[in-house]
Amino acid sequence: MPGKKDDRSGKLSEYRKKRDFNSTPEPEGLKKKGPGGGRIFVIHKHDASRLHYDLRLELDGVLLSWAVPKGPSLNPSDKRLAVHVEDHPLEYNTFEGVIPPGQYGSGTVMVWDRGEWIPEGDPRRDYENGSLKFELKGEKLSGSWALFRFGRQDKDRDNWLLIKHRDKAARNSRGKDVVDTAPLSVDSGRSMEEIASGRGRERVGQKSSSSRKRGMWPDPTRLEGAVKSEMPESFRPQLARLVDKAPDGKDWLHEIKLDGYRLLAYVRKDSVRLVTRNGKDWSDRFPEIAGNIEKMSLPPLLLDGEVVVLRRDGTSSFQALQNALKGGSGKPLYYVFDIPYCGGYDLTGVRLDARKGFLRRLLQDSGNNDRLRFSDHQTGKGERLREMACQENLEGIISKRSDSPYQQERSPDWLKVKCLRRQEFIVGGYTEPGGSRIGFGALVIGYHDEQGRLRYCGRVGTGFKERALQDLSDQLSGLERQTPPFTNSPSGRQAKGVHWVTPQLVIEIEFTEWTDEGRLRHPVFQGLREDKDPEDVHREEPERADSKVINQRTSSYSERIAGIVLSNPDRVLYPEQEISKRKLAEYYVEISEYILPHLADRPLMVTRCPRGRQKDCFYQKHVNESLPDSVKSVVIPEKEEERLYITINSLAGIISLVQSGALEFHPWNCRTDKVEKPDRMIFDLDPGEGVGWDRIIGAARDLRSLLEKELDLRCFVRTSGGKGLHVVVPLRRTSSWKELKEFSRQVAIVLVDRFPERYVATMNKDKRRGRIFIDFFRNGRGATAICNYSTRARPGAPIATPLRWDELSGLQKANAYTVENVFRRLRALGKEPWEDFFTVRQSLSRNRTETLKRLVAG
Secondary structure, rough: OOOHHHHHHHHEEEEEEEEOOOOOOOOOOOOOOOOOOOOOEEEEEEEOOEEEEEEEEEEEOOOEEEEEOOOOOOOHHHEEEEEEEEEHHHHHHOOOOOOOOOOOOEEEEEEEEEEEEOOOOOOOHHHHHHHEEEEEEOOOOOOEEEEEEEEEEEEOEEEEEEEEOOOOOOOOOOOOOOHOOOOOOOOOOOOOOHHHHHHOOOOOOOHHHHHHHOOOOHHHHHOOOOOEEEOOOOOOOEEEEEOOOOOOOOOEEEEEEEEEEEEEEEEEEEEEEEEEOOOOOOOOOHHHHHHHHHHHOEEEEEEEEEEEOOOOOOOOOHHHHHHHHOOOOOOOOOEEEEEEEEEEOOOOOOOOOHHHHHHHHHHOOOOOOOOOOEEEEEEOOOHHHHHHHHHHOOOOOEEEEOOOOOOOOOOEEEEEEEOOOEEEEEEEEOOOOOOOOOOOEEEEEEEOOOOOOOOEEEEOOOOOOHHHHHHHHHHHHHOOOOOOOOOOOOHHHHHEEEEEEOOOEEEEEEEEEEEEOOOOOOEEEEEEOOOHHHHHHHHOOOOHHHHHHHHHOOOOOOEEOOOOOEEEEEEEEEEEOOEEEHHHHHHHHHHHHHHHHHHOOOOOEEOOOOOOOOOEEEOOOOOOOOOOOOEEEEEEEEEOEEEEEEEEHHHHHHHHHOOOOOEEEEEEOEEEEEEOOOOOOEEEEOOOOOHHHHHHHHHEEEEEEEHHHHHOOOOOOEOOOOOOOEEEEOOOOOOOHHHHHHHHHHHHHHHHHHHOOOOOOOOOOOHHHHEEEEEEHHHOOOOOOOOOOOOOOOOEEEEEEEEOHHHHOOOEEEEEOOOOHOOOOHHOOOOOOOHHHHOOOOOOHHHHHHHHHHHHHO
């Protein structure tokens, strides 16, 4: 016995010599040796002078140890350096905490993985010979591995290589590191930052959570920001904003974007409810998940997660989930990534990283559950994780600000970044090169539709290296023809200068998405595909979960217009004319070329009347979960915070808002790319009680005379679709909101001073009786006005209609034009009344401002 003790003590002499156990919380290793044959392995993540990973294998009563600078890799092609270091005591396998400054190895230590290792031969002999092969059965690592000695760093340290063997546990995608995709502690569920700060655990080195008594759950009162509260009856899940690039930095956590159903789990003493983001109870669709949660005897809580079915490679598949729901194979799992409520406390005010750490510990304490999973994350390196996700053909990633609270809306604190898409296309033409470029400028490309016709889908001018430009140019020159090969050939400016070619060349393109018009967004050339026949090239459109969810959540009778599914298309929105949702959508399809130039890419407020114009209408300007993805968003600062405003850029966006009950569109006087620079000035001529229509027309003419004759500002007129008229002045984007509002206020003052019996410039309704209110308040930041050709939520479905100035004399009222007659008027005119609106170039120049000041002064 003494000999065995001395043997172990001798193996640990170097370990003890390097440490002061009065200062460091590391175990000294004085306990007796355990029973022989133990096969513990542990990997510590250790942020000392530099971040590295320590692999430790139990052998003869100690932990053989190697420092692995880059950490283990599941890719067999990666040969990771492993520097052999001093043996550590067995007790070290549970150590997690902070080694104080001044101590050997000072820094944060995490139990990154642990489990059992099984040698494939004689471990003592193989260790001495420098070739140790073994199997790992850990929480993160598994399968067959090898350690090979190949050199000596100094007299005390040997250099080894840690290599993953090719088996089912291997991952061949180069650059995909398990250390990045699974960064948290298997003991406490904490990040390195949480361990360093001491958050989320009572003491360093406590036993594994799996050894705690079941039902002894983490205490939510220890979380900063937790507020005592009743459990909510209903709850809206936080949604992510779509962006094109993942944020970097340690302030962001990144999760793999799962391809399934988003569900909230309401866990109460006597029930478990699984609820969709739209409030539908789907507990009966996933009874195994609900039943398993119920068996866990959890405290009252609210979980946020995604139900998925995994493929064999571990990635989620919406199609597999659909098959499982239809009775096919596949095991639905609930991946949980947030916990807004637990044990009588509202946790929405708790920072995200603390909530996730708490959730991890809660699920670990629950014991084994074959239906629940914790949705892990990594801190920082968002773009790297996105690239890995795309290499694995995943949908993308979700990036979340680590210190953010839980917000029941679409928030910029949660971002979703999707992977690029890629497929082959046929070359049907090319443009001339510009500048110093050789060969050609861009390739005009297309694909075959279901009838075998070649359809134009855009052009690609980026991604070409000089050699590719020359090679392709040489081939194209021998394929030129006089006529375009496309059935929907581009015309006008799009066709100017294009050289058409016989469609024989196939190229591969990477792009972000298809537009609603069937064009590629952000295409980048990848290479020539000589192995592909043009006849085999068709549009590759993968199934999207969103569209399936929409179809399942609409009524049994629905209709698709402009690519958008209309539920209840026969619902009457204007009862006087029996105008249905379908008819309104068809109106906007037909009027789209007229309305979109005035509506697209502007912050927007809409009037929504889901049950018709006469019932429960409300205004909406901020994006929330009730709006579909085709409705876009723009971030605009509001006082001390940023909010997401509605914006659209396509017909699909308009129809999506019609589907949600939008009857009025009110844009800002600016565009989303320069929110602080307005591009038009609007005056709303609002008649008070007792004012006739003739006087409103007279007011518009008075205002026009002042603007055009005295201030040299071209202006346009339209009906409001309500009671009055609007006079609109297009502007270059040179003035601020403050300057715009002050200028418009002074214009109103001049008219009021000249004709005090006709006009007022105040909102006071008592002073407006018998007068016309010149509403210049439409020009403040955040103010809106009805859009050209937008319907109004008023009887008769009136339209805000642009006019020529000479039409005023024959106009009888402000709501003369409606959904039913506006097209007859446009056909009679032959052209758009404001056809030159966007060509006007004028501003609130210094000369005009000074002239206006003189007019105000009298």
